[in-house]
Amino acid sequence: MKPKETKICARCGRPFTNRKQWASRGIWPQVKYCSNRCRHGAK
């Protein structure tokens, strides 16, 4: 079985897993943030 694809968000420091929208676009290797909110630097 595949290990779960997990990363730590570069902003909030929480672990998150791959998402369909990332997997389908093939951008998972580039994803650094858990959500759009973190990606855009919401305060």
Ligand SMILES: [Zn+2]
């Ligand atoms: Zn985050």
